[in-house]
Amino acid sequence: MPSLAMILASLATLALAMLAAQTRRSRLAAFASVALLFGVAGWIAFVPSRPHLRAGVMEMTAIDVGQGDSILLVTPAGRALLIDAGGMAQWMHSDFDIGEQVVSSYLWNRGIDRLDVVVITHPHADHLGGMPAVIANFHPRELWISIDKPVGELAPIVAQAQSAGMIVSVEKDGDTFDYGGTHFRVFAPGRDQITGSMRPNDDCLVFTATLGGTTALLEGDAERPAERRVVEEHPEAMLLKVAHHGSASGTSADLLATVHPRFAVISVGARNVYGHPRREVLERLQKAGVKTYRTDAEGAVSFYLDGKSVTPDVALLH
Ligand SMILES: [Zn+2]
Structure with missing residues (x-):
């Protein structure tokens, strides 16, 4: 454009x-x-247009991928990470490629033509289905996963990443590192946990991204076991990417009391068959005084974290 x-x-x-x-x-x-x-x-x-990014702040955007997750995280140094890439559930038998049609289009519209890192929180179709197209289009340097021995749909994506010369790293509870001016801390899966189980949500990568006094907690599709790990380590985070599309198995009152988010975003499809987000989750968020946004109602929702405060920016309100 x-x-x-x-x-x-x-x-x-x-x-x-x-x-x-x-x-x-x-x-x-x-x-x-x-x-x-x-x-x-x-x-x-x-001449490529310059990416529409704000310098010196951390951005977290929930891209509207319907029922699924795709979160753009831009560090203050301008590194672009994509956490999950949406995708259609297998039972839908659809050829529509959300990675190409929705996620890639969104990033190109923002003037982003290169990603630094892609992250797959866990091997479910609504998180990794769009990833092959995203890797092909945006040539990331690194892939972060949570599973030691990739099986199922994750295996060909790891193979694609390796043949593209990408660094593939497995992140676990206790890992902390700095990247692009952002501090990352991993809470789940557990270091001693055998990953690749029949319950991929329990293998989900859960981490925080911090700039100064502002932190975002990204829960992927975490359920009780993964959330318990977070609660045990009592991180605080002003911004919460709500677990598992607002399923009742996550976003416990304990978690909200520990983390104290002020803003939350639920990545969820309109009229989805799972009944997400669950009413009790919305009530828990409301009771905890968390201002909550939803991609099904508001489209892509961005948050800017400047080290002191969090500023929401909703695409449909422009
Ligand atoms: Zn999901």
């Missing part, structure tokens, strides 16, 4: 060319204007 500056520059050039042609004052001026017009056209066609 050409920026407003580009459009204005082309219009100004066109006006100048018409003016020069009308007055016939100078053929040279007309020639120069036409050359400039071609230059601007080339600029629009070939």
Whole structure:
């Protein structure tokens, strides 16, 4: 998409060319204007627009992928991470590629043509289904997963990442590291836990991303066992990516009392067959005084964390 500056520059050039042609004052001026017009056209066609990102702050955006998760996290140093890439549940037997049609389109519209890291929280179709297209389109350098021995649908994605020369790392409870000016801390799965179980939600990668005094807790599809690990370590986080699309198996009163979020976002599809988000979860959030946003009602929801406060930005309100 050409920026407003580009459009204005082309219009100004066109006006100048018409003016020069009308007055016939100078053929040279007309020639120069036409050359400039071609230059601007080339600029629009070939120079990539700058990503629409805010410098020095951390952004967390829940992209509207219907029933599923795809979270864009941009660090203050401008590193772009995508946590999950949406996807259709297998029983839907759909060829629609959310990774290509929804997630890639969203990122391109934001002027993002390269991701640094992609993360798969757990191997469920509504989280990893769109990932092959995203990896092919955005050439990330790293893939973070939570499973030691990838099986099922995760295996071919790890193979795709390895053949693309990406670093594949397995993150576990207790891992802490800095990346792009953001501090990451992993809470689940447990270090001693045997991953690759029949209950992928219990293998879910749960972590916080922190800039100064502002933290986002990303719970993926965590259920009780994973949430218990979080509660035991009592992190505080102003922003919560609500667990498992607002299923009643997560977002316990204990978790809310420990973490003290002020804002939350639920990534959930409209009229989904699972009854997400559950009424009791919405009530728990409300009781805890958490201002809660939903992708089914508001579309993509962004939050900007500047080290002191969190500012929500809802796409549909623009
Ligand atoms: Zn899910």
